[in-house]
Amino acid sequence: MKKIIEINHVSKEFKVLNRREGLKGSLKDLFSRDYKIVRAVDDISLSIGQGEIVGYLGPNGAGKSTTIKMMTGVLEPTEGEILVNGNVPYKNRTRNAQEIGVVFGQRSQLWWALPLVESFRILKDIYQISDADYEEMLSLYRSLVDFEELLHKPVRQMSLGQRTLSDILAAFLHNPKIVFLDEPTIGLDVSMKDKIRTLIQALNREKKTTVILTTHDMGDVDALCQRIIIIDKGKMLYDNDIEHLKGFFGAYRTLQLRFDGDIAGHAKQLKEELALYHAAVTVEEEWISVLVNEEKVRVMEVLEAIQRNRVIRDMKLNEISTEEVIKKIYEEGVM
Amino acid sequence: MKKRNLGFYLRIYRKILVQDLKSKMSYRADFIISTVGMIFTNIAGFVSFWILFQNFPSINGWGYYEMLFLYGFSLVSLTPVQCLFDNNWSLRQYVYSGDFIKYCFRPINLFFYFQSEVFDIKGLGQLVFGVGTLVYAWGKIGLACTPVMIIKTVIFLITASLVMIAVQNAAAATCFWINNSFYVLDLSMRCKDFARYPITIFSPLFKFIFTFIIPVAFIAYYPSLVILRPGEAPLLSWLSPLFGCLFFWLSYKIWIFGAMKYSGTGS
Amino acid sequence: MVIKMNLKKYLTLTRAGIIESLQFRASLFVLVLGNLLYLTVVYFLWKAIYASAGTDVVNGMTFSDTLIYLVLATALFNFMEMYTVWDMGRNIQSGKIVLDLLKPMGYRSYLFWSFSGSFVVNFFGVFLPTFLVVYIVTWGAIPIGISMLYFVIAVVMAVIINYSIDFIVGTICLYTESIWGINIMKQVIVLLLSGATIPLAFFPEPFKTVAEYLPFQSIYNTPLTILLGGTGTEAVFEALGIQLFWCVALLAFSSLFWKLSLRKITVNGG
Numbered sequence: 001m002k003k004i005i006e007i008n009h010v011s012k013e014f015k016v017l018n019r020r021e022g023l024k025g026s027l028k029d030l031f032s033r034d035y036k037i038v039r040a041v042d043d044i045s046l047s048i049g050q051g052e053i054v055g056y057l058g059p060n061g062a063g064k065s066t067t068i069k070m071m072t073g074v075l076e077p078t079e080g081e082i083l084v085n086g087n088v089p090y091k092n093r094t095r096n097a098q099e100i101g102v103v104f105g106q107r108s109q110l111w112w113a114l115p116l117v118e119s120f121r122i123l124k125d126i127y128q129i130s131d132a133d134y135e136e137m138l139s140l141y142r143s144l145v146d147f148e149e150l151l152h153k154p155v156r157q158m159s160l161g162q163r164t165l166s167d168i169l170a171a172f173l174h175n176p177k178i179v180f181l182d183e184p185t186i187g188l189d190v191s192m193k194d195k196i197r198t199l200i201q202a203l204n205r206e207k208k209t210t211v212i213l214t215t216h217d218m219g220d221v222d223a224l225c226q227r228i229i230i231i232d233k234g235k236m237l238y239d240n241d242i243e244h245l246k247g248f249f250g251a252y253r254t255l256q257l258r259f260d261g262d263i264a265g266h267a268k269q270l271k272e273e274l275a276l277y278h279a280a281v282t283v284e285e286e287w288i289s290v291l292v293n294e295e296k297v298r299v300m301e302v303l304e305a306i307q308r309n310r311v312i313r314d315m316k317l318n319e320i321s322t323e324e325v326i327k328k329i330y331e332e333g334v335m
Numbered sequence: 336m337k338k339r340n341l342g343f344y345l346r347i348y349r350k351i352l353v354q355d356l357k358s359k360m361s362y363r364a365d366f367i368i369s370t371v372g373m374i375f376t377n378i379a380g381f382v383s384f385w386i387l388f389q390n391f392p393s394i395n396g397w398g399y400y401e402m403l404f405l406y407g408f409s410l411v412s413l414t415p416v417q418c419l420f421d422n423n424w425s426l427r428q429y430v431y432s433g434d435f436i437k438y439c440f441r442p443i444n445l446f447f448y449f450q451s452e453v454f455d456i457k458g459l460g461q462l463v464f465g466v467g468t469l470v471y472a473w474g475k476i477g478l479a480c481t482p483v484m485i486i487k488t489v490i491f492l493i494t495a496s497l498v499m500i501a502v503q504n505a506a507a508a509t510c511f512w513i514n515n516s517f518y519v520l521d522l523s524m525r526c527k528d529f530a531r532y533p534i535t536i537f538s539p540l541f542k543f544i545f546t547f548i549i550p551v552a553f554i555a556y557y558p559s560l561v562i563l564r565p566g567e568a569p570l571l572s573w574l575s576p577l578f579g580c581l582f583f584w585l586s587y588k589i590w591i592f593g594a595m596k597y598s599g600t601g602s
Numbered sequence: 603m604v605i606k607m608n609l610k611k612y613l614t615l616t617r618a619g620i621i622e623s624l625q626f627r628a629s630l631f632v633l634v635l636g637n638l639l640y641l642t643v644v645y646f647l648w649k650a651i652y653a654s655a656g657t658d659v660v661n662g663m664t665f666s667d668t669l670i671y672l673v674l675a676t677a678l679f680n681f682m683e684m685y686t687v688w689d690m691g692r693n694i695q696s697g698k699i700v701l702d703l704l705k706p707m708g709y710r711s712y713l714f715w716s717f718s719g720s721f722v723v724n725f726f727g728v729f730l731p732t733f734l735v736v737y738i739v740t741w742g743a744i745p746i747g748i749s750m751l752y753f754v755i756a757v758v759m760a761v762i763i764n765y766s767i768d769f770i771v772g773t774i775c776l777y778t779e780s781i782w783g784i785n786i787m788k789q790v791i792v793l794l795l796s797g798a799t800i801p802l803a804f805f806p807e808p809f810k811t812v813a814e815y816l817p818f819q820s821i822y823n824t825p826l827t828i829l830l831g832g833t834g835t836e837a838v839f840e841a842l843g844i845q846l847f848w849c850v851a852l853l854a855f856s857s858l859f860w861k862l863s864l865r866k867i868t869v870n871g872g
Contacts, residue, residue: 102440122354125347126347379791394654513632522639
């Protein structure tokens with residue numbers, strides 16, 4: 001597979017002003033020059049092939065958006081080198097911009113007051129898209145979404161879902177080689193999320209566009225990504241298939257249980273009782289989940305221990321979910 | 336990929352402009368009120384000017400009509416900054432909220448793309464006022480109306496306007512470094528009010544400041560001299576078109592430098 | 603007890619405002635620098651104007667009177683201008699106003715006290731230094747005495763009048779979509795007719811009388827002419843009386859206008 005993004009030992013440092021608290025602190029800050037260096041990205045290397053959909057994950061402040069800004073040419077790395085499509089992005093921002101598309105889930109890049117079709121016409125000029133390519137893209141869009149409904153509506157009158165959809169369509173309009181999607185499904189309802197995921201998948205399939213997706217929604221990851229990259233505190237924690245990742249936690253299974261009566265009370269008691277069994281107890285609406293590591297203890301034993309003191313009304317046994325895998329990695333790292 | 340030349344940028348600007356005007360017309364009440372506001376501002380400016388001259392016959396050897404000429408000249412040369420670069424006023428909000436980043440991903444000039452987003456049509460009202468004043472003062476002073484004079488006036492007006500654009504660009508760009516740059520912009524706007532007075536009233540230190548550091552003297556005084564009192568005009572007056580271009584270029588560099596530096600900070 | 607609690611919740615807003623304005627340290631420096639520059643221009647301009655006039659006293663004002671007047675008008679403007687119209691307009695457009703209405707105090711007081719922090723900062727950071735500089739530069743021109751006390755009273759009332767006018771104009775934004783236009787009109791009218799740009803003493807006759815019958819002159823002209831002295835005690839009390847009248851009238855009107863207009867939000871959902 002042809003490599004489209006290559007990142008070698010890249011780091012990025014920022015200078016931040018130390019701020020003090022309270023009224024006195026702000027008065028002192030008025031004259032202070034107390035800076036500290038923050039290493040937002042710390043020695044990251046990776047390469048991404050053409051046509052891949054990669055999930056780029058990490059908790060807030062992990063360094064995701066800094067990496068993306070470096071790949072889009074907005075930021076210059078402090079150390080290391082980045083090649084996007086054979087170019088060094090920050091050295092030639094405009095040339096790089098021609099080959100990429102960017103979507104921020106919360107910030108529309110379209111002209112607020114204009115109907116979508118007018119935004120598209122301006123983009124057509126800016127990216128110098130030929131009439132034939134433009135028409136072809138529009139007819140592809142027509143086959144994928146309710147395009148006509150969007151086309152003549154000013155962006156400011158759209159719902160959040162329609163706006164995100166439009167932003168994604170705009171980002172793919174000039175048929176870029178890479179599209180960066182930053183939390184594209186944030187704040188959307190379930191059916192809209194589904195629509196957006198289907199659209200991204202279809203565009204990736206039709207146009208062989210490489211997609212780099214940052215998200216906190218594991219539903220996005222499950223639906224779209226074969227491969228994920230996880231970073232935290234600027235360092236890379238994981239870069240491989242999702243299935244492979246689950247292999248790490250293959251011995252984990254989730255026991256979901258329902259009881260009569262006060263759920264919080266049950267959960268509290270269970271936490272104490274199961275401390276010996278290396279099992280983690282969490283509450284999800286009316287279900288209590290117990291995460292069991294089968295290398296250390298068998299599920300049946302845990303179940304027996306639970307039943308000893310109470311009656312189980314309902315239960316389910318699940319393989320570990322992506323959500324839980326990621327959560328465990330954020331909390332404990334990869335062993 | 337085709338080369339992106341001046342024609343390319345003009346075509347895009349025109350397209351965005353037409354769309355922008357169309358959408359402005361859909362907020363009709365705002366449009367009318369803003370236009371009235373603009374007219375108010377100009378009338379109030381004239382009234383202050385008039386009240387001043389009710390009390391004092393001349394300022395530093397400059398009579399009523401000559402001062403009126405300066406006033407009109409500054410109004411006209413301030414029109415482009417009002418019309419074409421009004422988005423500078425929103426810059427700090429884009430930077431503060433982080434939305435500025437959206438301008439960084441397009442394959443065209445960042446400065447152009449940002450400024451193209453807003454065309455402030457209200458500025459045209461100011462242009463009408465300014466031209467009216469200029470013509471009125473022109474007649475009262477009894478200046479010759481030859482093609483050479485008119486061409487000279489137009490050239491000096493255009494280059495003078497570059498100075499104010501430069502001042503505003505530089506002032507707006509400070510938001511890339513400091514948090515609340517509103518005061519800087521506000522100050523730069525107040526500076527334009529100083530532009531309508533002859534620089535000879537200041538002490539040498541401030542003459543220097545208003546000529547080279549905050550070059551407001553190039554907005555009306557220096558270029559006007561060439562037309563009003565060509566005999567007295569110093570070399571600086573004749574060179575003012577050059578200075579206009581120089582200041583504009585400098586401010587553009589500062590703006591772009593700031594934008595590049597800003598996008599380097601966090602999210 | 604209740605009063606103490608109430609005061610506390612307002613003073614918290616003041617404190618937050620002070621901290622917030624101190625965060626923007628650079629802007630504070632710029633504000634001071636900008637004022638110095640502005641004052642220099644005013645100084646040279648009026649010096650030239652008086653030099654051309656040929657007399658020392660024009661319309662009863664000497665050069666140093668005019669200078670004090672204009673400089674302090676700028677300083678007063680800096681600490682009185684709270685950009686209320688902008689804030690209200692933006693909150694109305696974005697719909698954030700609905701959140702502010704949920705706060706456990708009247709919107710009018712909430713807005714005022716939120717601003718009071720930058721008020722305090724600007725008073726100590728801008729007004730007081732400017733006042734001292736002008737006092738020293740024009741040594742003897744500002745009489746020390748009871749007129750200082752009257753001045754302070756007049757400024758307090760000026761703040762209330764200015765805020766009420768702002769609030770009324772801000773309320774108009776509920777009806778129009780225009781913020782910029784409304785705001786600029788207000789600013790232009792207030793600055794001109796209050797005597798902030800040119801002292802009212804310089805206004806030619808019909809204008810002067812009209813301006814004296816309007817509330818705007820109470821904002822800048824009244825406190826500053828009181829400070830400069832020269833008028834008798836009776837005239838001072840008369841001016842303060844007029845201020846008090848406008849204070850009460852505008853407070854009442856702004857409150858009434860807001861209440862009536864609020865129905866519009868609650869009916870239309872903002």
